[in-house]
Amino acid sequence: MATVKIPPVLRPSTGGEKEVAAEGANVGDVLRALAAQHPQTESQLFSADGQLNRYVNVYLNDEDVRVLGGLDTGVGEGDTLVILPAMAGG
Amino acid sequence: MSPTSAELLRDIKSRITEVDPSDVREQLGNGAVVVDVRETEEFAQGHLPGARHVPRGYLESRIEGVTSDRDAHLILYCASGNRSAYAARTLVEDLGYSNVESMTGGITLWKDRGYDVEVPRTLTAEQRERYSRHLLLPEVGAEGQQKLLDAKVLLLGAGGLGSPTALYLAAAGVGTLGIVDNDAVDLSNLQRQVIHTTDRVGVPKVDSAEVSINAFNPDVNVVKYPIRLDSSNIMEILEYGWDIVVDGLDNFPTRYLLNDATVRLQIPVVSASILGFDGQLAVFAPYEGPCYRCLYPEPPPAELAPSCGANGVLGVLPGTMGLLQATEVVKLILGEGEPLVGRLLLYEALGATFTELKVRRDPECPICSRDPSSITDEEMGVFPDYEAFCAAAG
Numbered sequence: 168m169a170t171v172k173i174p175p176v177l178r179p180s181t182g183g184e185k186e187v188a189a190e191g192a193n194v195g196d197v198l199r200a201l202a203a204q205h206p207q208t209e210s211q212l213f214s215a216d217g218q219l220n221r222y223v224n225v226y227l228n229d230e231d232v233r234v235l236g237g238l239d240t241g242v243g244e245g246d247t248l249v250i251l252p253a254m255a256g257g
Numbered sequence: 258m259s260p261t262s263a264e265l266l267r268d269i270k271s272r273i274t275e276v277d278p279s280d281v282r283e284q285l286g287n288g289a290v291v292v293d294v295r296e297t298e299e300f301a302q303g304h305l306p307g308a309r310h311v312p313r314g315y316l317e318s319r320i321e322g323v324t325s326d327r328d329a330h331l332i333l334y335c336a337s338g339n340r341s342a343y344a345a346r347t348l349v350e351d352l353g354y355s356n357v358e359s360m361t362g363g364i365t366l367w368k369d370r371g372y373d374v375e376v377p378r379t380l381t382a383e384q385r386e387r388y389s390r391h392l393l394l395p396e397v398g399a400e401g402q403q404k405l406l407d408a409k410v411l412l413l414g415a416g417g418l419g420s421p422t423a424l425y426l427a428a429a430g431v432g433t434l435g436i437v438d439n440d441a442v443d444l445s446n447l448q449r450q451v452i453h454t455t456d457r458v459g460v461p462k463v464d465s466a467e468v469s470i471n472a473f474n475p476d477v478n479v480v481k482y483p484i485r486l487d488s489s490n491i492m493e494i495l496e497y498g499w500d501i502v503v504d505g506l507d508n509f510p511t512r513y514l515l516n517d518a519t520v521r522l523q524i525p526v527v528s529a530s531i532l533g534f535d536g537q538l539a540v541f542a543p544y545e546g547p548c549y550r551c552l553y554p555e556p557p558p559a560e561l562a563p564s565c566g567a568n569g570v571l572g573v574l575p576g577t578m579g580l581l582q583a584t585e586v587v588k589l590i591l592g593e594g595e596p597l598v599g600r601l602l603l604y605e606a607l608g609a610t611f612t613e614l615k616v617r618r619d620p621e622c623p624i625c626s627r628d629p630s631s632i633t634d635e636e637m638g639v640f641p642d643y644e645a646f647c648a649a650a651g
Contacts, residue, residue, distance in 0.1 A: 172612075174535070175532055175533045175534070175535050176532075176557075176561045176562075177561075185605075185608070211561060221554055221555045222553070222554075222555040222556060222557040222558070222561070223557075224552070224553070226614050226615075229612075229613060229614050229615050230614075230615050231614070231615065231616070231617060234617050249603075249612065249614065251601075251603075251614065252557055252561060252562075253509065253530075253552075253553040253556055253557055253562070254530040254531065254532045254535070254537055255506065255507060255508050255509045255512055255530055255562065256417075256507055256530050256531045256532045256568060256570060
């Protein structure tokens with residue numbers, strides 16, 4: 168079970184949850200499990216072709232999955248996925 | 258029987274290594290660290306080029322601020338070569354430095370030989386008092402304080418983030434602060450924008466900020482830009498010669514525009530953003546680390562970018578994030594510490610948690626993967642049609 172950290176802009180889609188536990192052997196599986204639990208997150212995370220939206224940064228622990236194996240990056244027990252939105256408030 | 262002071266000096270000199278000024282002159286710039294152990298007033302009247310200053314009375318407590326490497330080549334000097342001999346003995350016998358020399362004849366003989374002397378710019382008595390807590394830090398000292406006084410820092414926005422940043426940079430003695438903001442002070446700003454005051458509601462923010470900054474520290478020269486930063490004015494504003502830009506902007510299009518222009522001009526940006534109870538902080542140092550577009554290749558769509566309209570923010574949060582920005586600015590000016598380059602720091606106030614993420618340079622970044630001179634005006638700030646959805650998002 169991995170932990171997914173939910174950013175403020177997505178929390179309305181997770182019923183206010185800041186962290187969601189989700190099963191999956193890789194990043195794509197974990198995020199799809201998140202989307203199954205909280206369907207509103209699906210279109211925010213994934214584009215129509217099933218890829219991560221380019222404006223969504225996902226980190227496995229502290230490393231950007233774009234420099235790892237993308238959605239195919241393996242996820243272990245106890246790993247943390249951080250979904251990171253750009254913010255522009257000042 | 259106790260030795261006379263002349264006997265003691267002879268004994269000390271027999272136990273240390275002395276070096277002639279002509280040899281020291283050849284060593285300058287060859288990795289040897291030259292340390293002036295005289296008093297502050299003597300140092301201020303002129304010293305060997307590039308010499309570091311550690312008065313003999315503070316030798317044991319401050320030498321590690323110069324170097325803690327026991328094998329470093331240290332050349333000590335004073336006025337005539339006696340105090341530096343005692344200081345050399347201390348470093349070798351008490352602190353274990355292995356390669357220490359004392360310059361024969363001190364700066365007096367150096368000058369007699371007609372060698373170059375550097376006369377430092379000095380702080381006034383008022384400045385020495387004002388910045389005394391900086392001067393006590395080996396990482397700052399008079400040299401670092403002079404760097405702060407010489408620094409030019411541009412603040413984008415005198416709002417939530419810009420307010421605390423500006424106040425503390427002014428307090429630290431950053432000599433020139435530019436402020437870009439076209440708003441006037443509103444009562445709803447005062448929950449967090451601490452540079453403004455109730456009696457200045459309605460006053461342009463750049464003017465209000467200038468009043469606070471100069472009340473705090475008259476050393477600071479404030480350069481005001483009461484305009485909205487856009488593609489028509491950004492290059493002119495940035496080409497003033499700013500050493501660092503502090504990004505506290507409240508919208509995405511200008512953040513991308515700023516990134517592209519600062520990469521082109523190779524100016525580091527200390528960037529923070531806030532929303533609700535969350536803050537993000539990073540230093541974007543062009544070509545040294547990633548740029549904003551490496552981190553965020555595309556802005557989020559309007560419904561996930563609640564920066565367009567008025568959004569809630571905990572009043573103290575921009576204080577926290579703005580002061581982390583100010584800290585990074587001071588570190589960059591001093592050249593001390595590990596700047597937040599290639600790292601993104603997330604702060605979540607409700608949980609009181611900090612999270613650090615790695616940010617890599619994108620080898621295919623549309624901006625910073627290229628030669629800076631090849632970035633054209635037309636390419637800067639290229640951005641999806643944001644105006645439309647910001648309007649839609651209200």
